[in-house]
Amino acid sequence: MTATHTDDAPDAPLPGTGRIRVRGEVHNPRVLDMRELRDLPQHEREIVFTCRTSGLRRHRFAGPLLLDVLRQAGPAFALEERKDRLRFLISLRAADGHRLVLSWAEIDPEFGNAPILLGLVRDGAGLDDQGPHLVVPGDVCGARNVSRIVDLHLHADAP
Numbered sequence: 001m002t003a004t005h006t007d008d009a010p011d012a013p014l015p016g017t018g019r020i021r022v023r024g025e026v027h028n029p030r031v032l033d034m035r036e037l038r039d040l041p042q043h044e045r046e047i048v049f050t051c052r053t054s055g056l057r058r059h060r061f062a063g064p065l066l067l068d069v070l071r072q073a074g075p076a077f078a079l080e081e082r083k084d085r086l087r088f089l090i091s092l093r094a095a096d097g098h099r100l101v102l103s104w105a106e107i108d109p110e111f112g113n114a115p116i117l118l119g120l121v122r123d124g125a126g127l128d129d130q131g132p133h134l135v136v137p138g139d140v141c142g143a144r145n146v147s148r149i150v151d152l153h154l155h156a157d158a159p
């Protein structure tokens with residue numbers, strides 16, 4: 001497989017607040033700002049979750065699909081190879097070091113088709129001062145609804 005890698009150090013500071021790095025197994029690694037994320041189709045979701053420490057929380061978010069953000073960077077897999085796509089993982093990191101992994105299949109329209117967003121607006125207020133917020137509708141716990149996302153990294157498991 002041909003893949004393009006950024007040679008940036010994973011913890012290198014990003015060039016400004018609200019920017020996210022998209023890297024790994026993508027043909028066009030890039031840094032995106034909030035304006036570029038607003039140029040993608042915007043979706044809205046309400047989420048309700050229970051936090052072990054703060055109890056029941058409810059928020060409404062608007063922003064692009066994580067799928068569209070990653071597709072724009074050109075995932076380095078053969079689109080017609082459904083099974084090949086099952087090897088791919090997305091790791092996400094927030095400014096405070098909180099991180100998580102998703103599988104590509106969760107957001108792939110032919111598999112989980114989960115409407116996972118990068119929220120740019122929360123409860124009517126823009127998030128330009130902190131950057132995008134991962135929104136995972138349907139989760140019971142809030143820990144995957146991650147604020148201040150700074151890094152999206154697509155990985156492939158060994159073929």
Ligand SMILES: Nc1nc2c(c(=O)[nH]1)N[C@H]1C(S)=C(S)[C@@H](COP(=O)(O)O)O[C@H]1N2
Nearest residue numbers: 051054057094096098142143145146147148
């Ligand atoms: N960046 C970041 N996002 C995070 C967390 C965190 O530690 N860091 N904690 C999560 C947890 S455990 C919960 S319950 C929700 C709480 O979100 P809220 O209090 O804004 O509703 O944020 C989530 N997002």
Ligand SMILES: [Mo]
Nearest residue numbers: 051052142143
């Ligand atoms: Mo939580």
